[in-house]
Structure formats: structure tokens, C-alpha cells
């Protein structure tokens with residue numbers, strides 16, 4: 001099934017960067033009469049599928065919203081279980097990810113993570129820093145409003161220190177103060193579980209992204225679903241504020 005869908009993907013128009021809000025783990029587990037954390041464990045299998053699908057389709061960047069700033073407000077047992085799952089997953093998956101050329105990045109309030117998570121993540125980032133097949137970006141203790149607040153403070157401080165002129169503050173300069181300074185903006189954002197919200201995720205970077213919502217809960221999301229999302233994206237016309245004729249003429253002249 002997934003292999004036949006892969007052949008329908010136009011390799012010339014694959015999104016360079018896909019961002020995913022992996023939602024619905026808790027509901028998926030509850031529907032099966034299980035504890036919410038069971039859904040998070042199953043969600044790791046979907047993470048593996050998404051990574052493999054991106055490599056096969058030729059996507060260069062995959063950002064996964066794994067833990068938001070707001071998720072700290074969940075019951076302590078669930079937060080602890082999620083952090084433990086992160087550490088265990090890094091332990092079990094890193095060798096294989098490294099062998100397959102995956103480079104790991106993290107965005108978010110790194111220092112707010114438990115010490116053991118920080119240590120495992122730092123090791124994984126260092127181990128994979130020269131890999132080039134796929135960049136996997138984990139958004140951990142991340143929220144866009146937090147990121148924009150931090151960027152604003154850093155810009156204000158640089159102005160106060162005389163390192164930056166107010167006139168030099170441009171849209172591109174703001175990008176360089178975000179956690180994602182070294183990453184391209186996503187062209188496609190996928191959210192599972194039927195919720196049609198952005199939920200404080202990459203607000204600046206998603207300005208022109210195509211949004212794709214599916215009713216599937218994250219633990220049911222497999223390779224073929226990512227391929228379906230890419231095919232759906234490829235059938236959209238991205239106008240960036242222009243009109244249709246301008247886009248078509250530009251494609252013809254290219």
C-alpha cells in the first residue's frame with residue numbers, strides 16, 4: 001500500500017520540511033480501555049514510520065511536536081512517563097537512526113528538561129551532527145509564544161548593547177533569533193486526531209505552510225498516511241499572496 005502511494009509522489013515537488021503535531025495518543029488509548037501512557041508508547045512506532053517515510057520520499061527536515069510548554073501542566077505521572085519514554089526511545093533508536101544518516105536537533109526550553117533527558121539529547125545531537133539524510137527536529141518544552149518572547153528579549157538586549165540598530169530589524173533578522181535559525185520554514189504542517197488548531201507551534205515559521213488535518217489518532221498514523229499528506233500538498237496551488245495566473249506563468253518561464 002505505502003509503496004504504491006510512494007510512486008504517486010512527484011519527486012520534484014517534495015516538501016523540504018514537514019512539521020507534525022502528533023495528537024490523539026491519550027484518546028487512542030482510552031478508546032481501547034488502556035491508560036493514556038499506552039498511547040504515547042504506541043506513538044513511538046508512528047514516529048519511526050514517519051521518519052522512514054520522510055527518508056523514502058526525500059524530505060530533508062521533519063519537526064515533531066513531542067512536548068509543549070503547556071504539557072508541563074499534565075498530571076505528574078504522565079509528564080514523568082513521557083520524559084522516561086523520551087530517554088528510553090533515544091537509547092533504543094539512536095544507533096539505528098545514526099546508521100540511517102539521521103541528524104537530530106532540539107528546539108524548545110532545553111534547560112527545563114530533566115538532567116537525564118538533556119544529557120541523552122546532547123549525546124544524540126553530537127553523535128549525529130555530521131549526518132545528512134534527514135534532519136529530525138524534536139520540539140520539546142516548546143511553544144511559539146515562548147520562542148518569540150525569548151527572541152524579542154535577545155533583540156532588545158542586542159539593541160541596548162549597541163550590537164544592533166532598530167532600523168536593521170527585518171523579518172529575516174527576527175528568524176535568526178528564533179530557535180529554528182538554522183532550519184528552513186516548513187512547507188507542510190500535519191496535525192492528527194481531528195483537531196484543527198496550531199496550538200502554539202511554530203507560529204512565525206508556519207506563516208505560509210500548507211495545513212493538513214487528519215482524523216487519525218497519532219498511534220494509527222503510518223507511512224502511507226504521510227505519503228497521502230504529501231500527495232495532497234502537491235495538488236494544492238501555493239500562491240504566496242499572488243494570483244493564480246502569476247504562479248502558472250512563473251512555472252512556465254522556469
Ligand code: FPP
Pocket residue numbers: 022023024025026027028040041043044047064065066067068071082085086089090138193218
Ligand atoms: C499528544 O497526544 C502527544 C503528546 C503530548 C506526546 C507525543 C509523544 C510521543 C508520540 C512519544 C514520544 C516521542 C518521541 C519523539 C520519542 P495527547 O496526549 O495530547 O492525546 P489526546 O489529545 O488524545 O489527549
